[in-house]
Amino acid sequence: MNHLVVLPAVLPALTAAALLLLGRNRPAAARALSLAATAALLAVAAALLWQAAGGTQQVYVLGDWPAPFGIVLVADRLSTLLVALTSLVGFAALTYAVQGWDARGEHFHPLFQLQLMGLNGAFLTGDLFNLFVFFEVMLIASYCLLLHGLGAPRLRAAVHYVSINLAGSAVFLIAVSLLYSVTGTLNMAHLAERVSVLSAADLVLAHAAGLLLLGVFAVKGALFPLYFWLPGAYASASAPVAALFSIMTKVGVYAIVRVFTLVFGDGIETTADLVRPWILPAALATLGLAAIGALAAQRLSGLVSYLTVGSVGSMLIATALGSPAGLSAALYYLVHSTLAIAALFLLADVLARQRGAAADSLRPGPAIPQSTLLGIAFLVAAATVAGLPPFSGFIGKLMILQSAQGTSAVVWVWATVLGASFVSVLACARAGSLLMWTVSTQASAPRAAPARSAEWLPFVVLLACGTLLVAYAAPVQRYTAATAAQVVERDRYIAAVLGAARDRAPRPLPPGGRR
């Protein structure tokens, strides 16, 4: 068994424990340890991505309990891609946080590591209840990280965020146990097998459980009409935390893709088209409303939050088309949008600091010391998110539009994606010109210190990855197409998870049983 598979969850957990032991009196050591561990995580994730690229689905059996009884971790192309993306965004956010944000509250680094652990675990697990547990690990860390730095707006946003996620967790538990009651299993591969042979009466309950799960994942992924918590929460979070959160909505998208291709997949006659009629209209509405929200935003961080919602809408539109080409487009868009939005959240913070009291509110403020550098960085990041050529957003949107061709929803998809792109361009252009060009003469801000060169490192990392996505668009597209093909092949996933266990004879019980 390849122990590399479990490391993305174990390494941050151990690091978090070590960081807690280190205490708060040695911030320099904590920073170094946190950075080193995240860099190591990036290396592990890259190795896993490399191993999965060949198409093998590595199954890690925790505690050596055979598959349907114990918990398994599955490292296939989709999981490793998301783990690698998490590590990359985490690393970039952390390099920004160590410039000073981490000192504004307590326990930033242990919480950050626990958040990485929850994210990676949720991507890797092959067990539905374990997915719930990793969701909770991720959420409790995110609650505390959201509050990092405190202040009334953050507390207000946190009350909403925690409440809606607790309600979501209760619904998740109900859905999982309902599914267990009709199938008798929680292993996702085993669930996929069992759901296809359910009786008509049990199938109704399984459908109800599936739709409840869609509701829960829609809350996590911020899908209409359950996205209202996101703009408030993300806009009030501190910059490195918001950058890390840009991957958190993708957990909802990942869970929708995984559960509704594997457990309630198209391969099963009885559950095909269970959720697709719901996802497509909801995703179209999400994208449309997010574009309007972006146009109405009063602050740059609010604008970026709405762009996050819009990116989820775009991805789920492509996913809901139901073709491997659509899924492939969604995955390309996922990688691109996570990187670009993380960069924009960090950029909003640099801008806010250089504008003094005006912060990142979209009204005339004092002149910015480093307006040229910041202006170029903002232009690149905003054009990437809005989807202007030659940046990665353009290729992502092109793939989504192409995958919609020939389907019955083509008019809706083209109209919404193109319309929302246009409105996003308008919103970004308005924000950029207000922030960079409109200088108020009354506002005399104390001259802010220009950003140090180390503070540019995360942008360089994130924007360089975005550039690579364009330069190597063809290989990346081939990879996402291969990933989509692997996700759709349910039988191979089931065989990989359950096959190993079936070859092994069950161990006989000790005579007389256990007393």
Add this chain to the structure above:
Amino acid sequence: MELMLASALGVVTAAGVYLLLQARTFSVVLGLSLLSYAANVFIFVMGRLAVGAPPVIDAATTRYSDPLPQALVLTAIVIGFGMTAFLVGLAVRAHHETGTDHVDGGETHGGDERVRQVSQ
């Protein structure tokens, strides 16, 4: 027993949802607690109702109760308890910082006369 449990779960869930929709953080906390109680009992019941049956394999018996939902419900209770404690702490802190226990951190329209504003 099925009718009793099903109706009790329904009542608790309905009360939880009602309280969750209130505008005060205290009601919201209570509502979420009730909702998680209902979810926990629901998990337990999903292992089928069995009275006096052991959950551990035993040579002498042939009837068993399902041990897995019992393990799941333990996990769910622990997580739910921790989350509720966190939310209570958060609500108290929000009350100190904003001077109101309204979930939006301030009265938006009309307002409740009973809300005590923190004096300067």
